[in-house]
Amino acid sequence: MGHDLAPVLELRQVSRSFGPIEVLHGVDIALQPGRVHALIGENGAGKSTMMKIMAGYQPPSSGQVALDGKPIAFASIGEAEARGISLIHQEFNLAEQLTVEENIFLGRELHRGPFLDKPAMRARVRELLAALDCRVPPERRVAQLSNSDKQMVEIAKALLRDTRVLIMDEPTAVLTRAETAVLLRQVRALRAAGTAVLFTSHKLDEVAEIADDLTIMRDGAVVWTGLAAGMDEHGMATAMVGREMSDLFPPKDSTPGEIALEVTGLNVPGHARDIGLTLRRGEVLGVAGLIGSGRTETFEALCGLRPGSGRVRLFGREVRINHPWQAQALGMCYLTEDRKTRGLLLQKGMRENLTLQALAKFDRGLIDTRAEDRALDQAIADFDIRGHRGALVGNLSGGNQQKLLFAKTLLADPEIIIIDEPTRGIDIGTKQQMYGFIRRLAAQGRAIVVISSEMQEVIGLADRVLVMRHGRITGELAGSDATEEAIVRLAMGVAVSAPQQESAT
Amino acid sequence: MTDTTKAPIRLSMSVIGPVLGLLALIVAGALLNPNFLGWDNIVNVLARSAFIGIIAVGMTFVITAGGLDLSVGSMAAFIAGLMILVMNSALPALGVGIPVVLLGMAVALAGGLLAGLLNGLIITRLGIEAFIVTLGSMGIYRSLVTWLADGGTLSLDFSLRSFYQPVYYSGILGISWPILVFALVVVLGEIVMRATAFGRHCAAIGSNDQVAKYSSVRVARVRLMTYAGLGLLVGVATIMYVPRLGSASAATGVLWELEAIAAVIIGGTVLKGGFGRVWGTVIGVLILSLISNILNLTDFVSPYLNGAIQGAIIILAVVLQRESKAGT
Ligand SMILES: Nc1ncnc2c1ncn2[C@@H]1O[C@H](COP(=O)(O)OP(=O)(O)OP(=O)(O)O)[C@@H](O)[C@H]1O
Ligand SMILES: [Mg+2]
Numbered sequence: 001m002g003h004d005l006a007p008v009l010e011l012r013q014v015s016r017s018f019g020p021i022e023v024l025h026g027v028d029i030a031l032q033p034g035r036v037h038a039l040i041g042e043n044g045a046g047k048s049t050m051m052k053i054m055a056g057y058q059p060p061s062s063g064q065v066a067l068d069g070k071p072i073a074f075a076s077i078g079e080a081e082a083r084g085i086s087l088i089h090q091e092f093n094l095a096e097q098l099t100v101e102e103n104i105f106l107g108r109e110l111h112r113g114p115f116l117d118k119p120a121m122r123a124r125v126r127e128l129l130a131a132l133d134c135r136v137p138p139e140r141r142v143a144q145l146s147n148s149d150k151q152m153v154e155i156a157k158a159l160l161r162d163t164r165v166l167i168m169d170e171p172t173a174v175l176t177r178a179e180t181a182v183l184l185r186q187v188r189a190l191r192a193a194g195t196a197v198l199f200t201s202h203k204l205d206e207v208a209e210i211a212d213d214l215t216i217m218r219d220g221a222v223v224w225t226g227l228a229a230g231m232d233e234h235g236m237a238t239a240m241v242g243r244e245m246s247d248l249f250p251p252k253d254s255t256p257g258e259i260a261l262e263v264t265g266l267n268v269p270g271h272a273r274d275i276g277l278t279l280r281r282g283e284v285l286g287v288a289g290l291i292g293s294g295r296t297e298t299f300e301a302l303c304g305l306r307p308g309s310g311r312v313r314l315f316g317r318e319v320r321i322n323h324p325w326q327a328q329a330l331g332m333c334y335l336t337e338d339r340k341t342r343g344l345l346l347q348k349g350m351r352e353n354l355t356l357q358a359l360a361k362f363d364r365g366l367i368d369t370r371a372e373d374r375a376l377d378q379a380i381a382d383f384d385i386r387g388h389r390g391a392l393v394g395n396l397s398g399g400n401q402q403k404l405l406f407a408k409t410l411l412a413d414p415e416i417i418i419i420d421e422p423t424r425g426i427d428i429g430t431k432q433q434m435y436g437f438i439r440r441l442a443a444q445g446r447a448i449v450v451i452s453s454e455m456q457e458v459i460g461l462a463d464r465v466l467v468m469r470h471g472r473i474t475g476e477l478a479g480s481d482a483t484e485e486a487i488v489r490l491a492m493g494v495a496v497s498a499p500q501q502e503s504a505t
Numbered sequence: 506m507t508d509t510t511k512a513p514i515r516l517s518m519s520v521i522g523p524v525l526g527l528l529a530l531i532v533a534g535a536l537l538n539p540n541f542l543g544w545d546n547i548v549n550v551l552a553r554s555a556f557i558g559i560i561a562v563g564m565t566f567v568i569t570a571g572g573l574d575l576s577v578g579s580m581a582a583f584i585a586g587l588m589i590l591v592m593n594s595a596l597p598a599l600g601v602g603i604p605v606v607l608l609g610m611a612v613a614l615a616g617g618l619l620a621g622l623l624n625g626l627i628i629t630r631l632g633i634e635a636f637i638v639t640l641g642s643m644g645i646y647r648s649l650v651t652w653l654a655d656g657g658t659l660s661l662d663f664s665l666r667s668f669y670q671p672v673y674y675s676g677i678l679g680i681s682w683p684i685l686v687f688a689l690v691v692v693l694g695e696i697v698m699r700a701t702a703f704g705r706h707c708a709a710i711g712s713n714d715q716v717a718k719y720s721s722v723r724v725a726r727v728r729l730m731t732y733a734g735l736g737l738l739v740g741v742a743t744i745m746y747v748p749r750l751g752s753a754s755a756a757t758g759v760l761w762e763l764e765a766i767a768a769v770i771i772g773g774t775v776l777k778g779g780f781g782r783v784w785g786t787v788i789g790v791l792i793l794s795l796i797s798n799i800l801n802l803t804d805f806v807s808p809y810l811n812g813a814i815q816g817a818i819i820i821l822a823v824v825l826q827r828e829s830k831a832g833t
Contacts, residue, residue: 305719328721342719345712347779356709357720359702366700412721 005032006069008196009054009085009165014063016049018395021388023049025220026063031165031196036187038207038228039200041217041240042427043399044386047200048090050217051167054198055087056080084164088154088171090398090425091340094142101125101138104157128156133182147174148291155186166190168199170398172206173425176291176453184210202399202427204233218242241429248432249460250439256463257281259316260416260447261332263302266310271297272471275310279416279447284438286462287451288487294471295451296337299418303327303334314416328357333414335405337421337451339398343405346394350385351376353393353404358412379407384433398425406434410441417441418449423457435461455484469493522825523772523788526818530795538802548681550791550798552673555683556581558790559742561765562694562783563735567635568769569698569781570731571711575639576624577739578761579646584616584743585753586650589659601664609669609747614740620646621736625729643762651755658754666751673748683745690738694783707731711778767815768793771822792818 007030016024024046031037039047052058053065056074064071067083074080080087094103104125110117125138134152136145142153151174158166172180180203187197187210201207207214211228216239224231224239237245259280266275272294279285287295301308304321312319314330321327324334336342344353355362355372362368362375379385383403387396393404402425409417422438423431438461442448452458458465465477467490475490477483534541560577567574592609599605620642627638653659661669676682698704706727709717718724747753770776771792772785793815800808 323723324718325721325723333721334719336719341713342715345709345716345779347712348708352705352709356705356717356722359705363702366696367702367705369700408720 005034007031007066008033008068010064010066010069011050011054011060012064012066012071014050014053014060014065016046016053016058017061018388018391022061023220024053024060027217027220027222029054029198029215029222029225031198032213033164033196034191034194035212036191036197036199036210037213037215038211039198039215039217040202040204040207040236041200042219043403043425043430044397045217045240045427046220047217048169048397051087051169051198051200054165055085055167057087081161084162085167086158086161086163086165087167088158088169090169090173092147092150092154094150094153096143097141099139099141100129100136100145100153103142103153104128104138104160106157108160124160125156128159131159132156132186146292148176148179151175151183152179155183163190163195165196165198168197170200170202170425172201172203173398177455179291180206202425202431204236204428207236208233216240237428240427243429245428245432248428248435250436252284252439252461252463254282254284254439254443254463256283257445260314262313264311266298266301266308266312268294268297268301268306268308268471272301272308272468275473277466277473279449281415281445281447282442283464284442284448284450284462286458286465286482287449287468288453288455288458288465289468289491291453293468293491295468296420298468298471299334299420299449299451303332303418305334328412328414331413331415332418333357333409333412333416334418335409335420335422337424339401339405344393344401344408347392349391350387350389350393350396350404354379354408354411357408361411375411379404379411383407383437384430399427399430402426403430403434406437414446416447416449418451420451421453422450423452423454455487458482458487459484467491520773523785523792523822526771527788527792527795530792530799534795534799534802537799537805541799541802544679546798546802548679548684550794551684551687552681554790554794555687556742556746557761557764557768557793558687558787559690559738559745560735560761561768561786561790562690563731563738564765565694565769565772565774565781565783565786566698566704566707566731567735568766568774568776569704569711569778570707570728571714571778572628572635572728572731573639573766574624574635574732574735575762576620576643576646577735577765578758578763579643579650580617580620580736580739580758581743581746581761582650582753582755582757582759583646583653584613584620584740585747585757586653586659587616588613588743588747589661589751589753590653592665593662596662596665601668605665606669606672610744613743613747614737617736617738617740617743618733619736621733621739622729624736625732628732629725629728647755650753650757654754656755658752661747661751666748669748669751671748673745686741686745690741691783691787698781698783703727703730708779708781711775711780713779764793767819771819773822776823789822 010030011027013026013028014024015022015026027050041047053060056077056079101121105121110120122138129136132152132155134149136149142150151171171183175183190197214226214228214231215222216224218240257280259278261279264276267273275298289295297306300306304323304327312321319330351372354376362371383406385400385403387400393401423434438448450461459482465482465487466473467475467487469491477486540546564574588609591612592605595605595608624639624642627633628635672682674681676685706722709722710724710727714724768789769786771789772782774781774785796814797811800806800811
């Protein structure tokens with residue numbers, strides 16, 4: 001690469017195996033101070049593994065990690081951190097029961113004599129959070145934070161250290177656009193201060209926006225590296241996936257049939273009020289809105305996952321749903337946005353996870369494990385799940401976990417499927433597959449709700465879009481009316497047609 | 506490219522650890538005392554293991570599903586007391602014979618089931634920690650049995666005792682009933698844990714109850730069933746236990762809960778739930794009873810140190826579990 005600066009941190013011909021399987025095959029990467037380096041690739045390409053090696057979380061099986069040009073073997077994560085290398089994980093790494101402040105200072109608390117110096121820590125935390133435009137009180141428990149606030153806390157934690165190299169694994173996957181903008185601003189500030197930044201993202205527009213250098217991976221090897229300016233989004237997608245990318249969204253060609261779901265006056269205490277909607281077979285209904293607008297809670301309540309009240313009719317029949325298994329028995333399933341803590345058993349294998357939701361299908365008094373294996377073969381083929389079959393699900397790459405979660409829910413054969421953030425952390429090639437899959441489910445006559453924070457996704461996929469704000473539906477957009485601008489207006493509450501003044505929730 | 510080959514089956518320390526421990530004890534016992542491997546001693550050890558063993562099988566399910574039950578020891582004592590009272594008072598009407606024994610057994614099973622359901626209902630409906638609920642019911646049953654016995658001992662009517670005794674002392678082909686029942690419970694337990702939806706659901710709930718809930722598992726019902734099942738097995742164990750001594754007192758079943766929990770953990774079931782194996786529990790029970798048996802047969806170490814050795818083994822088992830986990 002044509003830069004004059006010497007790299008701070010490098011991988012030289014690094015390979016890494018887990019058991020008998022090699023997942024990184026001799027990769028090279030070099031991070032320069034004061035530059036933002038983006039690492040992109042399909043799910044399971046090895047991005048997270050590479051980052052963990054760079055930050056001392058895992059040793060390479062062969063090859064070298066070099067810091068300031070000199071080979072180094074980090075004895076521990078602490079050592080890498082002490083040398084100014086911080087990694088923010090793809091999955092949150094916070095102590096849920098501690099406060100924001102305690103998390104940020106965890107392991108590096110300030111002392112005055114034998115006691116904690118709370119005022120000093122609080123002041124520092126406020127400063128850090130203010131710089132991140134994050135309005136969370138330092139004494140709030142992390143368990144009570146939204147995903148995006150958690151991400152900000154993670155970043156604040158890394159910034160607390162004198163970080164020369166900041167490595168972020170999909171930092172924006174759980175952030176809204178506005179929050180992403182804040183993060184990118186922070187990244188620019190770090191770059192200006194001379195920090196070397198490495199990040200991954202499946203959102204290629206972000207990559208194009210902020211990266212100086214770019215490395216593209218496929219199947220555990222680097223396939224392209226160079227100046228980010230030398231690649232447009234289309235080129236990135238093609239290089240990542242290894243084939244020419246056609247249209248991301250499939251045509252909306254299904255015809256709406258009978259009414260599948262009819263909701264009136266649904267109230268979810270503390271989250272949503274007076275929700276009404278209808279959904280037909282063959283239809284994909286998009287639900288847009290800012291994070292915190294009550295979308296997830298509304299549909300969780302609908303499926304009996306949290307308390308709520310209102311009238312619900314499924315296929316014309318009035319029903320009461322108090323538990324998720326009742327919803328499933330009636331043909332309605334909710335696919336969670338939170339695959340790590342609500343979606344999958346990370347300590348179990350793929351097979352047990354896949355069949356958990358539809359175990360009755362395999363129950364012949366005893367469980368038919370052969371049928372389970374066949375179902376897993378089928379799911380692996382249908383969804384192109386990559387990973388070692390015997391691996392714990394917690395060791396699958398994030399995107400492959402998402403695909404498994406999808407397969408798991410569909411195994412229960414629901415007629416009405418509510419999918420919350422279907423493509424979070426999924427690579428662009430797989431996204432295209434997922435969209436195709438969702439449309440095909442609609443064409444089979446199923447009724448589908450897609451909740452998404454990615455506006456392009458809602459617009460490209462849905463026949464109609466509902467927009468929520470502060471726990472209420474503020475509008476419905478169909479066809480060519482569903483534009484980003486219109487959605488943003490309804491989501492932010494500046495629409496002309498919006499009801500007078502929403503009562504503060 | 507998806508790798509479709511199966512993961513090689515690795516014998517981790519958590520699998521072979523307990524087995525090796527058991528073998529070591531057997532070898533040590535045989536070397537220290539020639540009578541150790543004698544038929545009488547083996548049958549004796551197994552029969553004594555049966556009570557704790559039957560309870561521990563039920564406990565395996567409770568722990569696997571992320572729960573705990575501290576009340577089983579006092580529950581057993583209470584059920585034993587109740588059984589004796591009912592049988593004694595039905596004796597004049599029914600006379601010594603099979604009907605009165607069947608009545609006693611029915612009382613034990615129903616009492617165990619109810620007690621387990623009660624624990625389970627409070628835990629699942631009111632959402633209170635299993636530790637607290639069962640700590641409470643442990644105190645309640647212990648106090649109830651003391652009250653029933655008026656601070657002394659409840660004894661089965663003498664004529665009835667000699668009629669009922671064969672349930673403990675005799676059996677088929679020289680294998681006594683407690684051993685046979687224990688074996689049956691173990692085989693059924695292993696199948697249920699390993700191969701049924703219920704066993705799968707227990708592991709899922711213990712592993713992450715949120716995931717189980719979002720996967721449409723009937724979490725509360727499965728949990729309730731683990732406690733009810735354990736209560737029922739406590740009833741079964743009591744049926745085997747009463748004919749042995751023919752009495753119940755405040756001292757009956759003391760510390761059984763801890764022995765059962767210890768056996769489960771030594772056997773490789775994870776204390777915080779998510780993974781359990783019934784055969785491991787059997788090994789755990791055998792290890793615990795062999796230790797006291799060997800100490801009794803030899804005068805190498807004082808039998809009073811029994812508890813210390815058992816305690817050390819429990820800690821060792823957990824250390825081995827941790828290491829095998831870190832190694833994956
Ligand atoms: N601890 C582990 N044990 C076994 N296999 C692992 C482990 N960690 C990662 N792998 C495997 O290594 C491969 C690369 O995973 P990695 O998480 O690095 O992918 P990724 O590029 O970050 O994907 P994603 O975009 O989905 O996050 C995957 O096939 C994964 O299953
Ligand atoms: Mg990753």
